[in-house]
Amino acid sequence: MAVPAAASVRDANRYRPPAVTGLVDLLDAQVRERPYARALVVTGERVHLSYRGLAALADGVAARLGGTGLRRGDAVGLICANTAEFVVALLGAARAGLVAAPLDPALPAPQLAARVHALGARAALLGPAATNAAPLPVPAWPLRVDVSRAGTAAVAFEPGTCAAPQGSGAAGELSSQDALVLFTAGTTERAKMVPLTHANVAASVHRLCLTYELGPGDATVAVMPFFHGHGLFAALLASLASGGCVLLPERGRFTAGTFWNDMRAVGATWFTAAPAIHEILLDRSEREYPGPQAQALKFVRSGSAPLNPATQRALERTFGAPLLSAYGMTESSHQAASEPLPGRGVLKHGSVGRPTGVEIRVLDRGGRACPVGVEGELWVHGPTVARGYLGDREETAYTFVDGWLRTGDLGILDADGYLSLTGRIKNxxxxxxxxxxxxxxxxxxxxxxxxxxxxxxxxxxxxxxxxxxxxxxxxxxxxxxxxxxxxxxxxxxxxxxxxxxxxxxxxxxxxxxxxxxxxxxxxxxxx
Structure with a gap:
């Protein structure tokens, strides 16, 4: 169903996405041009942390990591919830030339240890909630960020030294061009390790900002976890690169009961979440959504799984904003397609919009292009696509073919180039x-x-x-x-x-x- 598009609040000819080359310079333009602007809102007291303050904390971590024996291109685990510690550790590791591998702090200890070992990380950085985790097979260094009500901040971080690299794990395939290693969803045995370069990160952030015209006037609440691409790229990195503000909920995780208060506290203009969370917010909206008192939203975004069109329409009615469905994978540095902002194209309920900075083909089992409206497997090509999997040549050879990512997802393209997902081959x-x-x-x-x-x-x-x-x-x-x-x-x-x-x-x-x-x-x- 096509929805008439309303006029956009911004002139597409005026909007310019931020120019970054990766994680290393993600904050640089904002520190130069708007050093005292809000970058993060943190802790239960909702204290503001400026771009200048955030950059100073990251530089401090980078300097201390430089004395540990770690070399450029080495991998480090990052075990932390959505807190200031995660952001500081991630950017600090990048500025030290290291490759950060975010890990779910809620994973059982054996799975955490198995992932750290499989990667061949030389150390792990631990946020407050992970400091009591079971022993890891590498040095584990706690990191804590203290922010005062006045907005001054300090980092408590005293790393030790690393032993000489043992050559085990997949980290030998990494280089200083790499920024991240993300684990795909799945169990320890099934999860794959996806290396993403700084160029992948820059391309992803560029297209996210361009698609949604994100800028200094925007703010959001971090709903999705940062150890997956949805929360990391869409909510955190795109916001920081474009000069926006991100509120990190208390204890670093989404809570439906405080969500709308958090949105009001930061002056949120948008948010992104998985369909399951949208359903929770919709079910609780009658008693919790503030209605006319709510901050006016430019748009709401949905990703990580298909969103039912009926839910999409109900969300739009309730929140008074367009609901934009998006599609992507860890292997494509998150987003590959999205519905456009109002005024940039029609919204088609049931679709995930048009490709955003990549080429998407729909191919049949013989590798031939499917006609418009005919189901086939989705293949993606572009600057956000990873080079393969770490430590898995067989799966890399099957999934990554001549620069193309075969997604395993089924879908159709219509005459306007809008993509609709129909399922997964293995399901x-x-x-x-x-x-x-x-x-x-x-x-x-x-x-x-x-x-x-x-x-x-x-x-x-x-x-x-x-x-x-x-x-x-x-x-x-x-x-x-x-x-x-x-x-x-x-x-x-x-x-x-x-x-x-x-x-x-x-x-x-x-x-x-x-x-x-x-x-x-x-x-x-x-x-």
Missing amino acids: LINRGGEKISPEHVEDILTGCPGVADAAVFAVPDTVYGQRVGAAVVVRESEGVGPGEILRYCRDRLAAFEVPDRLELVTALPYTAKGGLDRKAVQARFAP
């Missing part, structure tokens, strides 16, 4: 030869009145090989039952797509990135 359910996209069935299920969330999975079957199962979360006040949900599905799905098994549940498992944890869904509901 397809094979019911007697009929290939079924769980994502498509979930989209229909969540469109049913009273359904808040849904997960579709394969159920083993001796006759058809697999049948369709569904776990559905319903809103308590709606009182909808399985019979009504299935009738809704039969009117909108092919007969072979209608769930053979449907179970009402109270909640579904999600990954830290905000996507449905399909492995957990399969284990919990399929047997």
Whole structure:
């Protein structure tokens, strides 16, 4: 469904995205031109930290890292929540010529240790919440940032020294051109290590700022975790590069109960989140959204997983702002496509917009381009695409082909170049030869009145090989039952797509990135 576009508040011919070359100079223009402007709002007291103050803290960390024996291009783990410590450590490591690998501090200790070992990191920087973590296979150095109410700040960081590199792990493939190593979503065994160069970072930040016309007048609240591309690139790096302000919630994590107060405190003009968080905010909006007293938003952004069009429309009505869906992967330095700002193109509910600084092709199984409107696998090419995976030549050879990233995602392009996602190849359910996209069935299920969330999975079957199962979360006040949900599905799905098994549940498992944890869904509901 196309939505008429309203006039933009900015002249596209006037807007110029920031010029950065990577993480090293991300703050430089702001420090020169607006040194005392807000960069971060931190702690439960919502203290302002200026660009000049943030840069000084990062330089201090960089100087201390220089005496540890670490060399340019060495990898260091970064185990921290969305706090000032994360930002200071990340930028400090970059200014010291190191490659930062953000890790989820909530991971079990054996998984953290396994990832640090697989990478071959020579040390780990620990935020406050991670200082009591189990021993790691490398030196672990706590880092703390203290910010006074007056905005003065100091960093407590006393690193030791590193032993000579042992040559183990995948870090031998890194160089001083690299900025980050991000782990893809998954278990320790399945997660892949994606090296991103400073040039990848610069290209990603450039396109994010250009797509949303981010500037010094913008502010946001950090909702998504910084150890994944969504929160790191879209909320943090793009905001800092463009001179905006980011509020870091107390204790460094999203809390629905304080979200709108945080938005008001920072004067937020936009925010970005995964569909699961949008659903939470929508469900709680009747009692928590401040309505006319809320800060006027330019736009709201959704990524990390497909957003149901019905939810998109409800969010737009509730928040009074356009909801822009975006698409990307860790391997493409986050964003590859997005719906445009109002005034820059039409909004098409159900799509993820047009390519942003990359080329996207839809190819069939033979590698041929699919006609407009025909489903195929999405391939991405451009300056944000990584060179491959660390320590995995076989997977690199399969996924990265002549500079193209084969995503494993299925989708279609329309005549206007808008992309619609239809599923993932590895998730397809094979019911007697009929290939079924769980994502498509979930989209229909969540469109049913009273359904808040849904997960579709394969159920083993001796006759058809697999049948369709569904776990559905319903809103308590709606009182909808399985019979009504299935009738809704039969009117909108092919007969072979209608769930053979449907179970009402109270909640579904999600990954830290905000996507449905399909492995957990399969284990919990399929047997």
